[in-house]
Amino acid sequence: MPRAVVCRVLGPPEVLNLEEMPRVDLQPGQIRVAHRAAGLNFPDVLMCAGGYQHKPPLPFTPGFEGAGEVIEVAADVTAFKPGDAVVTHFRTGGYAEEAVTRAIDAWPVPAGFSFEEAASFTTAAITSYAGLIQRGKLKAGETLLVLGAGGGVGLTAVEIGKLSGAAVIAAASTPEKLAAAKVRGASHLINTKTEDLRTRLKEITGDRGVDVVYDPVGGDLFEPALRSLAFNGRLLVIGFASGTIPSFKANLALLKGASVVGVRAGEMVRRDPGLAEPRMRQLVAWAAQGHLKPHISHRFPLEQFRDAMRIVADRKAVGRVVLTM
Secondary structure (H helix, E strand, O other): OOEEEEEOOOHHHOOEEEEOOOOOOOOOOOOEEEEEEEOHHHHHHHHOOOOOOOOOOOOOOOOOEEEEEEEOOOOOOOOOOOOOOEEEEOOOOOEEEEEEEHHEEEEEEOOOOHHHHHHHHHHHHHHHHHHHHHOOOEEEEEEEEEOOEEEEHHHHHHHHHHOOEEEEEEEOOOOHHHHHHHOOOOEEEEOOOOOOHHHHEEEEEEHOOOEEEEOOOOHHHEEEEEHHHHHHHEEEEEEOOOOOOOOOOOHHHHOOEEEEOOOHHHHHHHOOHHHHHHHHHHHHHHHHOOOOOOOEEEEEHHHHHHHHHHHHHHHOOOEEEEEEE
């Protein structure tokens, strides 16, 4: 029987186990995929600890995304056939040797992408596109600040910002993360451990401020980023990788004429399915042009899933972490 990581009790990665799981019959519209790789995301860790907004019933297998080969299709599926290389996307289920998903939630592996790169492509790219383009309305010529720019979603935001014609300022906590952001197109770099964010932003923008802030970090950087917005700026709330959900004084938004915008990429599509196709069409087109290929800093076999999740939880990755099967 195929194996999967199973969360039966909420808690840290150490309480999860790798178990053999019985195969389920395919329902209409579904495909079965033999995973070659699965991407890890910070919300996976939060979900297993009970700290994420989506709380699936126990037990569940974590993991938003994977990639592998189709091994079975339901009778009504015509888009894929056994042997096709596909990217998979789920709310749960990615950390598994085999996965069942709807055919409409799978896409061909982008040309030139390995299974590991394909397995860590969709969640970060979708989140950054939904935030910057669909919610943030980022325009060519604007200035974008990306916090946590060396992480998986941060690097994708840097690249999508650059592709959109924005001037990108990358803020991250280590030289290695900043170097990765520079490769993806950041014009200016800020080390948040050794430099004051507001001071550097004033220097870079000539005291004008930034038009859009992309914030997957939260914590102590939120308020100085909000204070550094230009008039009519937008601060995009992506997540709280710092572990701290910030609060702020509402008069800061008033004085800046600013918008604080929450971004839930998956929920947007569940409420308005028409948003999914145009963003995936653009992301796949960029991927076909050689863009958005994930930077993978750590690879672990499925058996070492706890070590992989701990790297993500401790924010030690530069870019992405993947499990291999």
